[in-house]
Amino acid sequence: MDFTISDEHRLLRDEIIRFARNELSPGVIERDRSGVFPRDLWLKCGEMGLQGLPVPEEYGGAGLDPLGTALALEALGYGCEDGGLTFAICAHLLACVVPVWKHGTEEQKQALLPALCSGRMIAVNGMTEPGSGSDAFAMHTQARRNGAGYRLTGRKTFGSNGPVADVALVYALTDATRGYHGGVTAFVVPTASDGFSVGQKFEKMGLRTSPISELVLEDVCVPDDAVLGGVGGGTALFTESMEWERICIAAVHVGTMQRLLEQATSYARTRTAFGRPIGKHQAVAHRLVDMKVRLEASRLLVYRAASRLDHARDIALDASLVKLFVSESLVKSALDAVQTMGGYGFMTEYHVERVLRDAVGSTLYSGTSEIQRNIMAGWMGL
């Protein structure tokens, strides 16, 4: 396998890192503390093309292939210290923009993609419900036939971008008896629709600049052309969006792990204890080596999966493998970085305690570690 990075990708990566450091990272401690979504920065990211990385240029995207998309997101994870903003971009791009691009009709793509790619329109993915998280297809939200369209009723929860979104990708039962097997349909629902409201907003442990809320649908009427990807096609559409999300969010984590490693290494080279740099103490050095091993293994897994993303039919297995390994590696490496920096690592102004808090979410969203293991067990015929 050869993942030689082209000059074009290298330039793009450098450009994103510079942009993220200069424009997105400053002020992150205050934003994280107050939990505000930085809409101005979101729009700047849109100008950079981040919300439409893999979408063809004719629809306002940057036209990158999946590996290029992963490389760009890795650069963002490396350069941008605002993990919540990066997460908000991923939730929008991977769980909402990708399915519209992949499964929308020509009219839907023309109506939605340019504004979604530029960030003028923000999307939220509505799958999880209060009673169905891991068992996502045990949902209750229903879409009933209503004249020339559908009437949607139900309650979604943990919708990232929910409080600021203009449009929601809502999964609902069009045939409760079928459920997973052809009974779920995806709908594009403007959040300004009658009967649509945001519901409870949640405060979180990490990723605090990414707002999250319920989505309440009380007899929301949508026309037939709100259906995305065909009636009964919601399962396949959601599954594909999770493949993109699991692999490409892991790319962000790889960038974040690189930043953590560089920070912890440079700290260990300069901080002294017992008359020498702490990195000369073997127990500290070994911890940094383990961070390096996790980083390189994660990066290879992400590149391999991203390079197969658009054509391999068993990509769901890769996606779970990548998501499991990389998210758990991120949590371990964030803890290791804090430990290496001692008391300073625990202090907000050193920026690693926030990364640790952000990292804890990574083994939960897009399917928990247990669910990734279950998926892999299924693919292994167990």
Add this chain to the structure above:
Amino acid sequence: MEAMNATVKDYILTEFLPGERPDALDESTPLITGGILDSIATVRLVVFLEEQFGVRFQPHEMSPDHLDSIRAITDTVRAKRAEHA
């Protein structure tokens, strides 16, 4: 024709009913509604059918209408092949 049924039956028996006797599965045994194929098994079966028979399933076709029995499966695959013949 018989060969296709046998290939599909063999795959389902080995992958999803290990240790089960071959006569436990016939052409009309309900696979999805009978709980033999869960969500991941259904995707794996479709990947197998696509690779084995050179067909392509649409998102909404991962349903009992098309996959609930060996007969339904082979009918679907044959119809798809005829379409592209």
